Amino acid sequence: MEGLVTEHTRDMSSSIPSNDNLLRLYVADARRRRLTKRTIDNYRSSLRIFFKHVGKPAPAVDIDDLRGFLDFLTVDKELKDPTISRYFSALRSFYEFLEFENLVTKNLIPLFGKRYLRQLCLKHNRESERQIISEEQMVKLITSILDPRDKAVVTLLAKTGIRRNELITLDIDDIDWVDYSITLKPTRKRTNRVVFFDHETAVILKRWMTTRESRLQGEDKKPLFINEQQGRLNRNGVYAIVTKYAQRMGLHDPTSQNLGKKFSPHNCRHWFTTMLLRGGMKREYVKELRGDSRSEAIDIYHHIDREELKKEYLACIPQLGVF
Numbered sequence: 001m002e003g004l005v006t007e008h009t010r011d012m013s014s015s016i017p018s019n020d021n022l023l024r025l026y027v028a029d030a031r032r033r034r035l036t037k038r039t040i041d042n043y044r045s046s047l048r049i050f051f052k053h054v055g056k057p058a059p060a061v062d063i064d065d066l067r068g069f070l071d072f073l074t075v076d077k078e079l080k081d082p083t084i085s086r087y088f089s090a091l092r093s094f095y096e097f098l099e100f101e102n103l104v105t106k107n108l109i110p111l112f113g114k115r116y117l118r119q120l121c122l123k124h125n126r127e128s129e130r131q132i133i134s135e136e137q138m139v140k141l142i143t144s145i146l147d148p149r150d151k152a153v154v155t156l157l158a159k160t161g162i163r164r165n166e167l168i169t170l171d172i173d174d175i176d177w178v179d180y181s182i183t184l185k186p187t188r189k190r191t192n193r194v195v196f197f198d199h200e201t202a203v204i205l206k207r208w209m210t211t212r213e214s215r216l217q218g219e220d221k222k223p224l225f226i227n228e229q230q231g232r233l234n235r236n237g238v239y240a241i242v243t244k245y246a247q248r249m250g251l252h253d254p255t256s257q258n259l260g261k262k263f264s265p266h267n268c269r270h271w272f273t274t275m276l277l278r279g280g281m282k283r284e285y286v287k288e289l290r291g292d293s294r295s296e297a298i299d300i301y302h303h304i305d306r307e308e309l310k311k312e313y314l315a316c317i318p319q320l321g322v323f
Contacts, residue, residue, distance in 0.1 A: 016103070019051040019058050026097045034303050039284065046090035058094070059103045066091075066112050085277045088113055092280050110315065113280030130259045130270050133251060135318050138271060141249050142322040149215075150241045151322075152208035153225060153233075157242070157265055159317060160195040161272030161290055164238050164265045170224040172209070177202070181310070190291035194306070196313045203323035238265050272317075279316030285309055 017025070023044065030040045051058065053072055054065045073079045073087060092109040099107045133141070138158060145151040157167060162184065169185045176182070180202060184193045197205070217230050225233035246252035246263035253261040269290070276286045288304050 016057050016059055022058055022098070022103075023047055023051075023094075025101075026094055029097050030093070035284070042086065043090035043093060046087045047094055050087070050091060059098060063108060063112065066108065067116070070116060082277075085117065086283070088117060088280065089277075089283050093282060110280040113278065114316075117278040117280065130267055131251065131261065131263055132267070132270055132274050133263070135275070135320065137249070137251065138318075139320045139322060141245060141251065142320060144249060145245050148204075148208040148211040149225060150245065152204050153238060153241050154245065154268065155201055155204045155322065156197070157238075157268035158271055159197055159201045161269045162195060163189070163269065164235050166190065167238060167265075168225065168233050168235060171222040172224050173222070174224070175205070184291075189293065191293060192288050192291045195289060195291075196310050198314055198317055198319070200320065200323040207323075242268070275318050276313075276316050279318070281312055281316040285312050289313060 026047075027040060027044060030043065035043075050069060053069050054061055056065070069087075070084070073084050079087075088109060092107065092113070095104060095107040095109050098104045142151060142155055142158070145154060153167065156162070160182065162182075166184050166187065170182065174183050174185075180198065181194055181196050184190060184195065186193065212224075212226065215230075216226060220232065223232040225238075227233045227237050242265045243252050243254065243263065246267075247254065252263040256262060273286060273290060276289070277283070285304065288309060
């Protein structure tokens with residue numbers, strides 16, 4: 001199998017720093033990048049467990065080693081999916097550092113994550129009691145929707161992870177069609193106000209914009225999403241849209257008290273988060289895109305480069321082929 005080590009380091013294996021020294025250098029780099037102390041401590045702990053398991057220099061690790069480590073976490077340790085995601089977030093960050101330092105030719109963690117981590121079955125815990133559907137189920141859900149407005153609503157919720165209130169307050173001027181980004185209205189809950197969307201979302205949104213022009217007869221021309229009475233779509237309207245199609249697909253039981261048998265707009269936010277993590281996105285990037293509140297006055301999220309964030313989003317968000 002293709003390893004992470006470069007041809008140069010194969011020839012100069014004696015010059016490769018030990019894993020302990022690589023970890024020390026990585027931690028110094030992480031501090032320089034202003035990662036939080038908690039993140040650094042968690043990453044360091046995860047990496048030490050990984051080094052002990054593979055038993056070889058980090059630059060020589062290959063796909064088979066990564067498969068073995070995943071099996072170790074899932075089968076031997078029986079860890080839950082969020083914990084496994086944290087391990088691979090640490091690995092991704094570490095190998096990005098090795099790639100930057102020319103100790104590996106390619107960081108294989110994102111590729112590995114796209115192939116294997118998306119397939120993990122999400123266990124029920126406090127943060128994952130809600131139903132998380134697969135990519136295939138999301139494809140079927142969106143393709144089952146024929147109404148352009150409803151299709152745009154569900155697609156935007158799934159592809160951006162925005163909340164219901166954030167969606168219903170959107171105006172057409174909030175969309176940057178050149179940058180494929182949306183600027184949300186200020187809210188108490190959200191920190192980062194800019195979210196991105198991909199090409200297939202743009203196609204679906206523009207299709208709705210065309211239909212919207214023919215439906216729009218009210219005085220207020222600003223709302224992105226309107227209801228049947230020509231007013232702004234409200235919270236209940238968004239809930240009705242999502243649950244109607246989810247129920248048709250057998251994903252939503254309105255009579256059940258079990259969150260695992262329901263599918264609401266908030267499930268789209270959970271799906272968005274889960275797919276990005278399984279795609280190998282750094283947790284701090286996912287939090288930035290979600291607009292999660294910051295726990296510190298000065299936080300690492302302030303230092304995330306916007307273009308890098310957009311690049312990571314486009315690399316990790318699933319392409320559903322629904323337009």
